[in-house]
Amino acid sequence: MNCKKMMCIFSIFLLLAACSSNENEDSVSQSEDEKASGKMDVSFTSIKKPEEKVTEKEENTDERRVIHQAQLEMKVKNLEKVQLKIEEKAEEYGGYVIESNVYRENEERTEGTITVRVPEERFQDFLAFSESEASKVVGRNVTGQDVTEQYVDLKARLKSKRTVEERLLAFMQEAKKTEDLLRISSDLAAVQEEIEQLTGQMKYLDNQTSYSTITITMTQDMIIVPGIDNEELNTWERTKKQLATSANSLLKAGSGIIVFIIGNLPILIILGIAGLLVHWVMRRRREK
Template sequence: MRYKLTGIIIMIILMFIAACSSQEGSANYESSGDKAQNVDQEAGTTAEQSSSAADDAANEESETATDGANEPSSERMVIYTGRLAIHVPDYDEAQNQITDKIENTGGYIVESTTREIEDNRRSGHISARIPQAEFTNFMNHLDSKNVKIVEKSTQGEDVTEEYVDLESRLTSKEAVEERLLTFLDEAEDTEAALQVSNDLAQVQEEIEQIKGRMQYLENHSAYATVTVNIEERRINIPDIENEESLNTIERTQQLFMNTINALMQFGSYLVVFVAGMSPISIPLLIIGVIIWLRQRKKKQSSES
């Protein structure tokens, strides 16, 4: 009986050990499967990150541009343009005064033209860039006793939003440029490097265009453009000679010369008239002579 009880206890112990070993193997198997699954997921994630790098760059550019556009600007950028039309008695004097005033404000002349008009008068225009701080003063204090302003206009264009948008685009494009440079260094074959180089060249070209537009806005908002049209308006007063101060000989000579000039002018008009009417007057004269000769011949025949 004792041996049977001992055998039963040993069998129960062996069965318990076998059950524990089975559970441990199952647990180890499940742990190994989980590890493999995690490795596969990590590999898939890495591949997805590598394939979507360009998309991330584009999204980053879009988000940066949107955030930059929503940021308020503390200083407004305005491009001012002014136009003046003036009448002056002396063109050279007015041109020199305007040139000196432009230089005193710290501006510079872009274009200057002069042309002759009727009565030996001149007109022209001066196109200049004036610092924005001096623009209003220049437009309001050009009038003087020798300068008459006949037209004045001022125009302003607010380019603040455009400049802020350009700043945001520049930041995002530079971020894309840095990422493409990284991709170019990590390219494993020639085809991939060529593709990245083409994308990089396009991005760099866009960066240069954005910088050029920003420089244009900065310059034109810092310096206003002013165009001054100048027209000379002189009043010619003829010299009035005092005839009482002339002696008899001078008055006689003056009358003689006036008479000669009048006769010469009349003779010139007469020659022009005769020469101009010759296609008609000469045939009429010939016909008249023929008729007169026939009438005279008839008269002589009747008298004889």
């Protein structure tokens, strides 16, 4: 009996030792799992955070947008030739001509104006080319308007309006009453109109910043050399013309004398008789 009791006690002791060892192993394995999961979480966050930083950086860095404009005033030797070269260069750079005109103030001065738009990256190249075609640059004015903040604001407002549009579309699908549908449709139409306006403003800024505007005023001063007419070198023709002119003048003068005498003949006769009487009276007085 004592042996049997000792055996039972010994077996119970072994069972208790085995259970405690299993619990220790489970706790150790659980702690190791927790450490491993902790390591995984740490590694996950360490990988995820840089991605979030890159995303924020990409969202916060917008390309700077500047509207460039330039006015050039220059003198040229051949206005038509320079104007044609400027138009060809603008087309070569991927730009286009907005306006081109030429007008002449007088025989000694001709002026022309041309307005072109060229891609922003070729702005300085086009200015340098235009100035190289001038005989003298009289004036140069370059301006730039930074619209980056305005563009970013429009972009943020557009994103917000699109979010509202998505919510209204979701509400419209869930709405069951006609009144709710009408109210949501009205709000949706107003939001979509604002989206179109914002989109149009952004497209306008994109166009203005993608292309620069250059206005060039050109002046050509012409030197007039007096020419010699061939008719002035024809001596014989000029002589005959002068002779005919002189003869006509004489005939005209003679005709005038004849007309004067005949037309005033009665008066001339009276004056002649009066003159003879005066002469006779004076002569008689001398004789006495």
